[in-house]
Amino acid sequence: MNHYICTAKIKYTRQEVQVHISALKIALNSPRLSQYRGRYEALLKDMERIEGQMFEKESEARLNRDLNVQEVEDSVVSNV
Numbered sequence: 001m002n003h004y005i006c007t008a009k010i011k012y013t014r015q016e017v018q019v020h021i022s023a024l025k026i027a028l029n030s031p032r033l034s035q036y037r038g039r040y041e042a043l044l045k046d047m048e049r050i051e052g053q054m055f056e057k058e059s060e061a062r063l064n065r066d067l068n069v070q071e072v073e074d075s076v077v078s079n080v
Contacts, residue, residue: 012050014051014054014055014058017047017050017051017054018051020047021044021047021048021051024040024043024044025044027040028040028044
C-alpha cells in the first residue's frame with residue numbers, strides 16, 4: 001500500500017509561534033491528553049526551534065539595519 005504525504009506551508013509571525021508554544025505547554029499539562037503526549041512534546045520542541053530561528057533572523061536584521069522581509073523556512077515533519 002502506498003503512503004502519501006501531504007504538506008501545507010503555513011506562514012506564522014513569531015508572536016503566533018509563541019502563542020502556539022504556549023497552547024502546547026498548556027495542553028501537555030492536561031492528563032486527558034496523555035495518549036498524545038509524545039506527539040505534542042515533539043511538536044513543542046520543533047516550534048521552539050523555529051521560534052529561536054525566527055528570533056535570530058529578527059536580531060540579525062536589526063543589527064544589519066536590513067528592512068527586507070526575513071523568512072525562516074523549517075518543518076515540523078521529519079525528513080522533509
